[in-house]
Structure formats: structure tokens, C-alpha cells
Amino acid sequence: MPGLNLETVPLEGLTRWTLTVETDPDHPVILVVDVERVIADTLAAILTSHGFAAMAAYDAESALDFAGVVPPDLLLSDVVLPGMNGIDLAIAIKSRVPDCSVLLFSGQAATADLLTSARDSGHDFTVLDKPIHPADLLAHIRKLDMRFLRELRQE
Secondary structure (H helix, E strand, C coil), X not given: CCCCCHHHCCHHHHHHHCCCCCCCCCCCEEEEECCCHHHHHHHHHHHHHCCCEEEEECCHHHHHHXXXXXXXXXXXXXXXXXXXXXXXXXXHHHHHCCCCEEEEEECCCCHHHHHHHHHHCCCCCEEEECCCCHHHHHHHHXXXXXXHHHHHHHC
């Protein structure tokens, strides 16, 4: 499907049609997950305006579906999600997409126990405080040792 614009295709359409989407290496894929749609959509729009192919999902199940269709370069997820929490989502996506980087964010102090449990299992994720200013988020993304950022730095 030439010229597919991911921003115009609902997630349900991607999974229903089982599309294989080739992404442009100059536009790394960031999957933004937050139950608060305005937050997920706003972050995705900000990231898209800074050269990323950012997609929003509103729960872990949809995020997993999306990652099965378009493997993300970066997962940016709230820790507190219905059903599966963001830490378990990150572990699941990393098992499917090992090169995927992860940034989590949370506005709740109760996530410390979840992080401790994940670290005890060998998973160490960065958690940013919510709300986060877009400039701070972009700075954190640029610091990540992601495959696509290494390649862009070499050009």
C-alpha cells in the first residue's frame, strides 16, 4: 500500500488488515501509550512535529497489537494502565522487539514497587515524572542509545 500515512489509519484498521508497514528510517517509530487520550494524542503530535513517526494507543492491548504490526523503535508509556501496567507492557514489547527502547512516565508514587519488582527480574526502565514538559521529553529521547539515533548521528 504505497504512501500509507500511519496517522490516518486507525489501529483497528492496521490489525484488521494485518498490514506490514515499512517505515522510513529517517522517521523512527514511537509508540505512545496513555489511557488519557488527550495526553497520548498530544505527545504523539509533538513527537511527529519533531520528525518521529509517533502513534498513540490508549491501553496495553492496543499497544501490543500495534507493536505486532509496526515494531516501535521507542515505547513511551504511562505506568498506570488498565489491565496490564506499563512496566509489564514494556517487558512484553521488549520480548517481541528487543531493540525497542523504553521510557515510562507516571504521576503516581505507587509505581516504585512495580519498578523494584521489574528490576529484580532484570528489567531496568527509566521513569519520568508526569506531567513532563515536551522539551524535557525530547531531551530524554535524544539521550537514549537507540539504534536509529546512533545511525542518524553517524550520517
